[in-house]
Structures are given as structure tokens and as C-alpha cells.
Amino acid sequence: xxxxxxxxxxxxxxxxxxxxxxxxxxxxxxxxxxxxxxxxxxxxxxxxxxxxxxxxxxxxxxxxxxxxxxxxxxxxxxxxxxxxxxxxxxxxxxxxxxxxxxxxxxxxxxxxxxxxxxxxxxxxxxxxxxxxxxxxxxxxxxxxxxxxxxxxxxxxxxxxxxxxxxxxxxxxxxxxxxxxxxxxxxxxxxxxxxxxxxxxxxxxxxxxxxxxxxxxxxxxxxxxxxxxxxxxxxxxxxxxxxxxxxxxxxxxxxxxxxxxxxxxxxxxxxxxxxxxxxxxxxxxxxxxxxxxxxxxxxxxxxxxxxxxxxxxxxxxxxxxxxxxxxxxxxxxxxxxxxxxxxxxxxxxxxxxxxxxxxxxxxxxxxxxxxxxxxxxxxxxxxxxxxxxxxxxxxxxxxxxxxxxxxxxxxxxxxxxxxxxxxxxxxxxx
Numbered sequence: 001x002x003x004x005x006x007x008x009x010x011x012x013x014x015x016x017x018x019x020x021x022x023x024x025x026x027x028x029x030x031x032x033x034x035x036x037x038x039x040x041x042x043x044x045x046x047x048x049x050x051x052x053x054x055x056x057x058x059x060x061x062x063x064x065x066x067x068x069x070x071x072x073x074x075x076x077x078x079x080x081x082x083x084x085x086x087x088x089x090x091x092x093x094x095x096x097x098x099x100x101x102x103x104x105x106x107x108x109x110x111x112x113x114x115x116x117x118x119x120x121x122x123x124x125x126x127x128x129x130x131x132x133x134x135x136x137x138x139x140x141x142x143x144x145x146x147x148x149x150x151x152x153x154x155x156x157x158x159x160x161x162x163x164x165x166x167x168x169x170x171x172x173x174x175x176x177x178x179x180x181x182x183x184x185x186x187x188x189x190x191x192x193x194x195x196x197x198x199x200x201x202x203x204x205x206x207x208x209x210x211x212x213x214x215x216x217x218x219x220x221x222x223x224x225x226x227x228x229x230x231x232x233x234x235x236x237x238x239x240x241x242x243x244x245x246x247x248x249x250x251x252x253x254x255x256x257x258x259x260x261x262x263x264x265x266x267x268x269x270x271x272x273x274x275x276x277x278x279x280x281x282x283x284x285x286x287x288x289x290x291x292x293x294x295x296x297x298x299x300x301x302x303x304x305x306x307x308x309x310x311x312x313x314x315x316x317x318x319x320x321x322x323x324x325x326x327x328x329x330x331x332x333x334x335x336x337x338x339x340x341x342x343x344x345x346x347x348x349x350x351x352x353x354x355x356x357x358x359x360x361x362x363x364x365x366x367x368x369x370x371x372x373x374x375x376x377x378x379x380x381x382x383x384x385x386x387x388x389x390x391x392x393x394x395x396x397x398x399x400x401x402x403x404x405x406x407x408x409x410x411x412x413x414x415x416x417x418x419x420x421x422x423x424x425x426x427x428x429x
Contacts, residue, residue, distance in 0.1 A: 093233075096272060182338075199328045
């Protein structure tokens with residue numbers, strides 16, 4: 001076998017490995033929000049291909065379901081239905097593309113001016129903490145909203161804790177490529193435990209055909225749903241910058257310059273809008289895949305193209321898609337306890353790494369107001385035209401950051417003096 005053919009086969013196998021790494025998190029999001037996991041596989045593949053086309057195959061990333069949108073999609077589908085939610089997500093993708101155009105004209109600095117860490121930190125924390133009740137309810141054998149008991153409490157807790165323990169042990173103790181698939185490991189072990197306890201119904205999977213076209217859903221455009229969803233695009237846009245910086249550090253190339261942040265952001269946007277045309281969740285770059293790239297030193301973007309091709313092919317295996325939908329709620333609940341907590345921790349880490357001084361009244365006001373609005377469930381508006389959750393928090397944090405005056409040097413000095421005095425007093429006591 002020639003060197004070129006050997007290299008091409010290695011690229012194909014590496015692509016299947018990348019899909020394996022991303023798989024657990026990829027299908028978890030649609031299962032939580034009531035979307036079809038087969039459609040999510042298809043749109044992840046299409047989105048990745050579009051991203052690679054826009055960025056001229058220069059960035060080794062794979063795009064798939066964004067967890068930021070879990071709560072907004074769940075609320076939107078219950079309020080306006082899946083087609084209207086898809087229409088709103090299409091517009092959210094367009095917002096990404098508009099941001100990309102502004103970045104090209106004005107540079108990436110304006111994003112940080114409008115959305116500095118004091119804004120994005122608490123918004124990301126709200127995403128994780130706001131979802132916490134869903135994880136706990138599912139872990140206890142209930143539906144996400146806690147309205148219906150699906151499984152006995154005792155059985156559900158045994159299964160959910162097995163899934164949680166497996167996930168955190170793999171995340172912390174596993175070596176090599178296995179350390180990058182804690183969610184997949186948690187699902188497999190938790191599913192096996194649930195099956196032995198009689199919590200899995202395989203009847204639908206047995207009846208399903210082997211090959212079938214996924215249940216695509218086409219968008220409808222509802223103004224109320226669109227206005228609700230647009231602000232949600234704020235946090236992922238900033239998160240995208242961090243993702244591109246991370247993969248740049250891993251590969252040693254500056255992707256902010258080539259292909260440019262405007263191209264990568266546009267790639268995310270067009271991938272998200274394209275996904276909504278078929279009924280799939282919004283697309284974003286995956287940190288699991290970034291970790292796999294770092295571990296395997298697989299810097300060739302063609303690997304991600306092959307991962308996308310495998311995702312599209314797998315989407316048409318109908319029996320597999322139905323099998324994914326038989327995963328019991330307690331299995332997902334156990335994993336989500338760790339996952340949603342991790343999202344909140346990322347938001348906290350954003351504040352810590354940026355050294356946001358919470359002794360400054362300005363910062364304290366922005367963070368505290370954003371957290372209470374989001375976690376408390378504040379809603380502003382009437383009827384269908386209202387803002388709440390991440391949408392409201394994003395707008396409130398941005399407005400407060402723009403309106404409140406920056407602290408001057410004397411205030412900074414006074415704050416530092418107050419902190420020192422508190423420490424001295426605490427030492428005396």
C-alpha cells in the first residue's frame with residue numbers, strides 16, 4: 001500500500017474517532033429538548049461541512065449541538081412549537097453572521113467592549129445554574145419540570161448515581177482518548193444498569209426499520225419566538241472566541257488572523273441556520289474535540305470533514321436513532337448534574353481568570369442582578385412577547401455594562417483598602 005493511501009485511510013479512521021469523542025454530548029442535547037437525535041447527527045455533519053467550506057479547511061474543529069440553547073429551546077418548543085423554534089434559531093444564526101460582518105469591519109475588539117468577562121461570566125453561570133433543577137428532577141426519576149414521576153425514586157437514584165459516578169471517574173482517572181469520552185461512558189454504564197433494573201423498553205427500536213430518512217422538521221417564523229431567541233446568541237458568540245483561541249493554542253496557529261475570526265464566526269452562524277432548516281439544534285465548536293486534537297496531534301481539518309460524513313451516514317440508520325431515544329431519564333439526569341455544574345463553573349472561571357474585582361460596586365451590581373434575574377426566573381413583558389432566562393440576562397448584563405460608569409482609580413484604591421482592612425479585622429478575630 002502506498003504512503004498516500006495509508007495516510008488517507010488514517011485520516012478516515014481519525015475522522016471516525018473524532019465523531020466517537022463528540023458523540024455523547026452531541027446526542028444528549030436533542031434528547032433533552034425533545035428533538036430527534038438522528039436529525040442532530042445529520043445537521044452536525046452538514047454544519048461541520050459548511051464551517052470547513054467557509055473557513056477554507058484551515059481549522060480542525062467539529063460542530064455539534066450547543067448546550068447554551070437547552071433551556072431556551074425547551075421553553076420555546078413548549079410555548080410556540082418546534083417549527084417556530086426552528087425559525088427563531090434560523091434568525092439566531094443570522095445574528096452570528098451579522099456579528100461576523102461587524103468583526104470584519106471593526107475588528108474583534110468591539111465584542112469584548114460590549115461583552116467583557118463581567119457580562120459573559122454571570123450569563124454563562126445562569127445557563128448552568130438555571131438548568132440545575134432539570135438535572136435533579138431527571139436524576140430522581142421525574143420529567144425535567146418535575147411534573148410527572150417516570151420511575152420509582154429508589155430505582156432512579158441508583159441508576160443516576162451510577163451514571164454520575166462513571167462520568168466523573170472517567171473524566172478524572174481515565175487515560176488517553178478515553179478521558180475525552182466521559183459522557184459516552186456514563187451513558188453506556190448507566191444504560192446497562194437501567195436495563196438490568198427493567199427501566200429500558202426496546203420495543204420501538206425492535207420495530208424500527210434499519211435505514212430511514214430522519215424526521216426532518218422545517219421552520220416557521222413567529223415574531224415572539226424570534227424576539228425570545230435572538231439574545232440567546234450573545235453568550236455563544238463570546239464562547240466561540242474562546243474556542244478558537246483554544247484550538248489556536250493547541251495547533252500553534254493563529255486562527256484569529258487566518259482564516260480570521262469573521263470567517264469562523266460566520267461559519268458557526270451559517271451552520272446554525274442550516275441546522276434549523278432541517279429541525280436540528282444550533283451548532284457550536286466542541287471542547288471535547290479540541291481535547292482530542294491536542295491528544296492525538298491530529299491537526300488536519302480533513303479529519304473533521306470525514307467525521308461530518310460519518311455523522312450524516314449514521315443519521316440514516318433509523319434503528320440506531322430510535323435506540324438513543326430509549327435512554328431512561330435517570331441516566332441522563334445523573335450525567336447532567338456534572339455537566340450543568342461544569343457550565344456554571346466555566347462562567348465562574350471566566351470571572352476569576354479576568355480578575356474581575358467584586359469589591360467594585362459596578363461589577364457587583366452587574367453580576368448580582370444578572371444572577372438573580374436568571375436563576376429567579378424574572379420575566380419582563382406580557383403574553384407571548386416577553387423576555388426571560390438567558391435572553392433577559394444577556395440584555396440586562398450588556399445594558400448595565402454600557403450604562404454604569406467605569407470605576408475610577410480612587411474608587412479602585414478605596415476598594416483595595418477596604419479589602420485589606422477586612423482581612424486585618426478577620427486576622428484579629
